[in-house]
Amino acid sequence: MGFQERKRQILKLLDKQESMEVQEIADALGISAITIRRDLQQLSEEELLIRTHGGAMKAPPKSPFTAFADKENVAVARKKQIGKLAATLVKPGDTIFMDCGSTVFTMCPHLKHITPLRIITNSLPIVAAFMEVEDIHVNLIGGELDKQRKAIHGERAVKHIESYHAAKAFIGADGLSARNGLTAFSETEAGISRAMIASANAVYLLCDSTKIGKDSYLKFAPLSDITALVTDPELPATQAAALKKKELKIYS
Amino acid sequence: MGFQERKRQILKLLDKQESMEVQEIADALGISAITIRRDLQQLSEEELLIRTHGGAMKAPPKSPFTAFADKENVAVARKKQIGKLAATLVKPGDTIFMDCGSTVFTMCPHLKHITPLRIITNSLPIVAAFMEVEDIHVNLIGGELDKQRKAIHGERAVKHIESYHAAKAFIGADGLSARNGLTAFSETEAGISRAMIASANAVYLLCDSTKIGKDSYLKFAPLSDITALVTDPELPATQAAALKKKELKIYS
DNA sequence: ATAGAAATGATTATATTTGATCGAAAATGA
DNA sequence: TCATTTTCGATCAAATATAATCATTTCTAT
Structure with a gap:
């Protein structure tokens, strides 16, 4: 040996x-x-x-191209459930936006057979996921490379998104509450999400239950901007009630 | 056998x-x-x-980005020489265009220590190569993903390039001759190359000697557009003479 | 058919890797 | 804290793999 x-x-x-x-x-x-x-x-x-x-x-898990950073590794099972559920909202022939969050990424394996499909994204892991898939057309948003998030950010990226239109957008958030709507850590990522929201007919927010009822520091969109929330079944009933009261549709 | x-x-x-x-x-x-x-x-x-x-x-499963198609595996050694030589033309602080050819890609390992550096490219393997390099800033050109070439192409990509300016552009070609100038196989790739040529002060053509004196089907730029040719030492003297007669500078 | 080129196999000298030994350093427990 | 035990790092010898060289075979083009 x-x-x-x-x-x-x-x-x-x-x-x-x-x-x-x-x-x-x-x-x-x-x-x-x-x-x-x-x-x-x-x-x-x-x-x-x-x-x-x-x-x-x-060793602590290293992150090659397709892996996400450590903080993302919490609640993996929950995220996968959400990804699977969200993928059922996609139909053959759709054009969709996908942002660079790890929850959104979990949709990928479930999308591979929903063809044809056109995906507009700023996430390199998503691009990698569909590299070998014949009938899924990928449009990669251009701009500054954010090495940590393995995504494209910046003003040019926002402009790029604005010039497209899609039937559905799938986005993530770092916090979601009835009071403050969608919140994020990062200004640049929030800019991307906002642009996608503005250019899509329907907006689906993918957010695991641990983030619901919590706020991050930057408010970037009101609840009324999103068509539905896709989350996991462990969402506490009180939170669900508070959101439904605001007329938010919830898949879980 | x-x-x-x-x-x-x-x-x-x-x-x-x-x-x-x-x-x-x-x-x-x-x-x-x-x-x-x-x-x-x-x-x-x-x-x-x-x-x-x-x-x-x-072999470990290649990341979907770093692998080039099989046809690229010819003349590997030659290409690596060219990449090394071309990298010496880059200085710290430069902003450079790099196209998606495999010859241009061979510059990457030699660029990692020329920092700071700003690279504007449509090539995913190049993006992957610098993913872990702190002081190299990458701007990824946006547009349609060409899965086979692992690069971004299309009209939007050309527009993206046109909005930038760089000191130097490093591009490839499928053929080069004194008579027909630069030629390519692919219309879409040629469009990218042309845009880079137009937006750079200096243009370096990386082309191994097997392609010199040969023409591909699409003429996309005259010899006068390029600042210098970077090639390998096996370039036949007759070819070199013909090109020099046209006032083309040659590094080999 | 024959010269030249390329591929294959054998041999020898060189590199690496492995395992052993021993003094030094670190952990453990009183 | 100190003594005991264990682990570590360095050096050396044996085993093994490799690189380099050369001879032989096979293929190729004229």
């Missing part, structure tokens, strides 16, 4: 075990502890795991 | 096995280990697998 192969094995073991001791790994692979130590050193230099005294721990 | 056939077989084996040792492959194909080693070296240069001490591993 070669060097690289062993590295893979170690990582695979760690994937299940969360953390392991040197001797434990050595026994599992039938190889001397000193060699395992060398491997661990290299792997930790590559930041594929965390070296500890006597062993190693699983 | 020919050389190409063997390569295919090796890749097929690896597809199932995840990783194999040299001797293992040699036995499976009934061929000497030394030859397998040579094959593996070539295959790893083409990035179709990962060479390890004692064997090889399946």
